[in-house]
Amino acid sequence: MYGAHFACIAGCDVRLSLLDVVYRCPRCHGLLEVVHDTEALRNRAPAAWMKLFDERWLRTGWPYGSGVWGKKEWVAPHVDDANVVSLLEGGTNLFWAERYGATLGLEDLWIKQCGTSHTGSFKDLGMTVLVSSVKQMIAAGRPIRAVACASTGDTSAALAAYGAAAGIPVVVLLPEAKVSAAQLVQPLANGAIVGSLATDFDGCMRVVQRLTEDPTIYLANSMNSLRVEGQKTIAIELVQQFDWAVPDWVLVPGGNLGNVSAIAKGFLQARELGLIGRLPRLVCCQAERANPLYRAFLRAQAQGRPMAREDFEPVVAGTTLASAIQIGDPVSRDKAIAALAAFDGLVEQASEVELAEAVARADRTGMFNCPHTGVALACLEKLVAAGTIARHDRVVVISTAHGLKFTEFKTRYHEGGLGFVGAHANVPVRMGAEPEAVVSQLHALLDAREKTGAR
Ligand SMILES: *Cc1c(COP(=O)(O)O)cnc(C)c1O
Numbered sequence: 508m509y510g511a512h513f514a515c516i517a518g519c520d521v522r523l524s525l526l527d528v529v530y531r532c533p534r535c536h537g538l539l540e541v542v543h544d545t546e547a548l549r550n551r552a553p554a555a556w557m558k559l560f561d562e563r564w565l566r567t568g569w570p571y572g573s574g575v576w577g578k579k580e581w582v583a584p585h586v587d588d589a590n591v592v593s594l595l596e597g598g599t600n601l602f603w604a605e606r607y608g609a610t611l612g613l614e615d616l617w618i619k620q621c622g623t624s625h626t627g628s629f630k631d632l633g634m635t636v637l638v639s640s641v642k643q644m645i646a647a648g649r650p651i652r653a654v655a656c657a658s659t660g661d662t663s664a665a666l667a668a669y670g671a672a673a674g675i676p677v678v679v680l681l682p683e684a685k686v687s688a689a690q691l692v693q694p695l696a697n698g699a700i701v702g703s704l705a706t707d708f709d710g711c712m713r714v715v716q717r718l719t720e721d722p723t724i725y726l727a728n729s730m731n732s733l734r735v736e737g738q739k740t741i742a743i744e745l746v747q748q749f750d751w752a753v754p755d756w757v758l759v760p761g762g763n764l765g766n767v768s769a770i771a772k773g774f775l776q777a778r779e780l781g782l783i784g785r786l787p788r789l790v791c792c793q794a795e796r797a798n799p800l801y802r803a804f805l806r807a808q809a810q811g812r813p814m815a816r817e818d819f820e821p822v823v824a825g826t827t828l829a830s831a832i833q834i835g836d837p838v839s840r841d842k843a844i845a846a847l848a849a850f851d852g853l854v855e856q857a858s859e860v861e862l863a864e865a866v867a868r869a870d871r872t873g874m875f876n877c878p879h880t881g882v883a884l885a886c887l888e889k890l891v892a893a894g895t896i897a898r899h900d901r902v903v904v905i906s907t908a909h910g911l912k913f914t915e916f917k918t919r920y921h922e923g924g925l926g927f928v929g930a931h932a933n934v935p936v937r938m939g940a941e942p943e944a945v946v947s948q949l950h951a952l953l954d955a956r957e958k959t960g961a962r
């Protein structure tokens with residue numbers, strides 16, 4: 508039988524049940540992490556795990572057709588199948604961005620489309636594990652009345668959906684006017700109690716921590732390390748999609764820094780269990796207006812040494828189009844700093860114009876990106892221009908949400924409402940209904956396109 512427990516990331520001698528209502532180390536108050544019984548997992552040879560994962564991949568044998576639960580033994584062995592709350596998350600497209608890559612001079616660029624998911628972001632991957640664990644806790648007699656989170660919009664959408672699927676009450680706290688219309692309506696539709704607070708994300712976080720001092724209200728923020736277990740399947744899944752070949756680079760937008768830590772954990776576990784032989788280099792991509800990790804990275808670089816925990820100082824995040832990463836005091840910074848050290852990692856940043864133009868350029872090659880993915884694409888461009896990433900390198904960009912959640916951002920870009928004229932702005936052309944007139948107008952437009960060579 509497989510097992511897992513919570514341990515302290517700072518190394519305190521604590522070992523806690525995954526069914527305990529606990530988020531931080533009781534000794535040092537640092538973050539916890541889930542530690543798996545690796546010896547038990549070694550009972551299967553690497554080739555046998557690969558075969559098992561491939562057999563389950565996107566099939567209907569519930570719950571193993573889910574990208575997360577297909578790796579249940581590595582993720583959440585403490586949850587009984589009967590308590591799994593799954594909406595078929597994961598198994599997302601790994602898209603060869605041939606045309607976009609060519610515009611950057613890259614031959615082997617791939618986009619992992621994590622936003623093509625039930626609620627439209629990668630947050631589903633973590634939330635299925637967290638809500639399933641809560642269902643398991645309730646079945647074991649723990650008195651839990653509700654699950655709560657603070658959110659920049661995607662965590663709350665995922666929590667509300669999985670909570671509703673499980674029949675568990677949900678409370679979400681959102682910064683007023685800082686989430687998109689789609690992100691606000693998602694938890695409303697799923698019946699969550701939605702608090703719209705007159706503060707930013709960091710302020711919502713302080714309130715939800717106070718709320719969940721009451722142990723009957725379970726905290727679903729990414730300080731809760733159960734979510735990391737689901738999100739780490741991004742890494743395992745993408746190497747599986749490459750038939751267990753490891754890419755050279757993985758770029759991921761970072762806000763609270765849970766996801767970059769999770770992806771690192773997935774690669775490390777796959778290496779520990781022999782499914783891969785090496786690690787990619789990781790790049791954490793931040794918005795310039797919410798860039799505390801980038802600043803820490805620069806501080807360390809200026810002194811010619813790797814980034815350490817002491818380099819980090821929280822900032823007050825400025826308003827950014829990449830609203831889901833508008834975080835100045837990220838909770839998972841220690842995990843992220845350790846992860847980047849293990850992966851010879853880098854931190855890069857992108858301005859508002861850079862991220863918006865990267866989104867627009869990529870969309871012109873058939874994608875439909877969110878602004879956070881735009882941050883990663885803009886950082887990729889800088890690293891290619893600097894010669895850090897080379898033409899033949901295999902690069903994966905983690906696309907974190909579906910562009911349809913951010914239509915206001917896209918509309919403003921194309922209508923010129925972002926304070927600059929977008930290089931790829933495209934607006935509808937008003938026409939009458941008279942066929943001859945419309946046809947000649949369309950021919951003129953096509954001719955004009957052909958002249959500019961635009962595609
Ligand atoms: C949550 C989120 C991020 C940032 O992930 P962290 O784990 O907070 O670093 C990036 N993009 C989108 C779309 C998100 O919802």
Ligand SMILES: [Zn+2]
Pocket residue numbers: 515516517518519532533534535536537
């Ligand atoms: Zn500790």
